[in-house]
Amino acid sequence: MKIKKxxxxxxxxxxxxxxxxxxxxYNNALELAQKAETFGYTRYWLAEHHNSSNxxxxxxxxxxxxxxQGTSTIRIGSGGIMLPNHSPLIIAEQFGTLxxxxxNRIDLGLGRAPGTDRETAQAIRSDxxxxxxxxxxxxxxxxxxxSVDNATSKVRATVAEGVEVPIxxxxxxxxxxxxxxxxxxxxxxxxxxxxTHLHEALxxxxxxxxPSKELQQPYTIAxxxxxxxxxxxxxxxLSTSLIRMIVGLFTGKRDAVQPPTEMTTDLEQVLKNxxxxxxxxxxxxxxxxxxxxxVKAFIEHTQVDELIAVTNIYDxxxxxxxxxxxxxxxxxxx
Numbered sequence: 001m002k003i004k005k006x007x008x009x010x011x012x013x014x015x016x017x018x019x020x021x022x023x024x025x026y027n028n029a030l031e032l033a034q035k036a037e038t039f040g041y042t043r044y045w046l047a048e049h050h051n052s053s054n055x056x057x058x059x060x061x062x063x064x065x066x067x068x069q070g071t072s073t074i075r076i077g078s079g080g081i082m083l084p085n086h087s088p089l090i091i092a093e094q095f096g097t098l099x100x101x102x103x104n105r106i107d108l109g110l111g112r113a114p115g116t117d118r119e120t121a122q123a124i125r126s127d128x129x130x131x132x133x134x135x136x137x138x139x140x141x142x143x144x145x146x147s148v149d150n151a152t153s154k155v156r157a158t159v160a161e162g163v164e165v166p167i168x169x170x171x172x173x174x175x176x177x178x179x180x181x182x183x184x185x186x187x188x189x190x191x192x193x194x195x196t197h198l199h200e201a202l203x204x205x206x207x208x209x210x211p212s213k214e215l216q217q218p219y220t221i222a223x224x225x226x227x228x229x230x231x232x233x234x235x236x237x238l239s240t241s242l243i244r245m246i247v248g249l250f251t252g253k254r255d256a257v258q259p260p261t262e263m264t265t266d267l268e269q270v271l272k273n274x275x276x277x278x279x280x281x282x283x284x285x286x287x288x289x290x291x292x293x294x295v296k297a298f299i300e301h302t303q304v305d306e307l308i309a310v311t312n313i314y315d316x317x318x319x320x321x322x323x324x325x326x327x328x329x330x331x332x333x334x
Contacts, residue, residue, distance in 0.1 A: 008307050013046070014028075014046060032316065036327075037072070046078060050120050053254055061081070061095065064106070068102040076106060079170065079188065080170040083138050085124045085128070096165065108165050113172070139183070142167065145161070146163060167214070177205040178205075178208065186215060187205045191222045192308075195278055221305065221308050225282065225284065225285075226284055226295075227312075229286075235287060235290075237260050244258045245312060296333055
């Protein structure tokens, strides 16, 4: 018996499709967020990644501002900012500014991964590994910069003090679950690609959660891959772009998102690869009826408060249609 409403949101990488300019990519991100607003989505998050020719969300806070300017009610945020890449002071200033420009609409999701390869992480910040180990204390610094109590400190993010920007802990392992629980912050798990520890992490977070002034009860978000079309066959065809992306990820050949093709024997073999199969465990691909059954089972099994959907589809029209059908599913399930 369902007793609570499950919110639904979007996680986007501003993927660059073949034969699309960056300007088109950013316009498509804005169009998706605008459509999502009319479909009833709670939030639209952009993820920080670097040195990937198929990902446009590298300057994450800048792109958040662009999307927020073109929307009016949906929450816009980071899923996430990779904190070891940055100074906590600068992130507080950036998101404090965003929070003042777009009141009660900006989220700050924080992760500790580099969002890139080792060489690029070193180029971003030479002491990245040390900074990653300091993630809990760096997160506390951001909280302090947003606090009105910081007004008496020598180092201040004056544009952030007292500004309402909720902080979310992002994770793909059990370490993040312990931190989110200890800090009493909402917890978003990257189960759209890191599937192994989802249930253990959720269990740890709920068991160890300590209420805070930010949050009285545990709040969980889980990432899922969603590709919905009018038929199962069409959804499978659209998913070939995602499969080729994953092949590029494993082979180090990250190219622009390729147009979909008919499903081939070779691509079906890729899906059977144990690593790929595990990575796509929480990928729901098919018609509305097919995906609805899968999503219902996932929600019942995990009891998460919110789903954040990743839809890696080549064409913006197909992406918007998929997100529209997913919104219909969620409304029907609620």
